[in-house]
Amino acid sequence: MGWYGVCIADGAMYDATLNLVTHLDQRAPSPVMPARLDQLFHCLHVARGNADQIEDEIWRLWMHHPHYRAAQVLEKTVADIAGQCFDIAETRLVSLIRACPTYSEAWNKRATLYYLLGRDEESVRDIHHVLELEPRHFGALAGLGEICLAAGDEAAARLAFQAALRMNPHLDAVRGELEKLDVRTFEDLRN
Secondary structure (H helix, E strand, C coil): CCHHHCCCCCHHHHHHHHHHHHCHHHCCCCCCCCCHHHHHHHHHHHCCCCHHHHHHHHHHHHHCCCCHHHHHHHHHHHHHHHCCCHHHHHHHHHHHHHHCCCCHHHHHHHHHHHHHCCCHHHHHHHHHHHHHHCCCCHHHHHHHHHHHHHCCCHHHHHHHHHHHHHHCCCCHHHHHHHHHHHHHHHHHHHC
């Protein structure tokens, strides 16, 4: 059993990942993360009109790898996923993660792939790796929230969505999911 009684076969990993989310503010990004991300996250929190540009730059840095070939493989994988060539994408990602285990965005893309394939337990496991390397990864946190929501674990979904918004307060879709959760909670209290 996972958090709040949700039945997930690998409940220990689910619990460990949610525990990691509750302690993200105590974690520093991996030293392999570009130092410029610190400045960009600061700018993202105070941004008014140009938040999209800052977010795009964060994603660009997450996709970057000092070894050109690794970044190129990840770009091909993104195209494979978009083209629904899921087997090819998975093969590339498994090899890339084996070769570059500290490449957080490779873990994130595989988590996304597993989510698209309905392999939520594997997705959670990879999200865990992402957050160990890059605790500010709002994309991974939003994905975790979606998995929790689909599993019926609204409290865990709320936790993940709130963490994503702490990292990037400009995620309108995530804010919308939280508002829906608030409405359901209010309606449950009224009934």
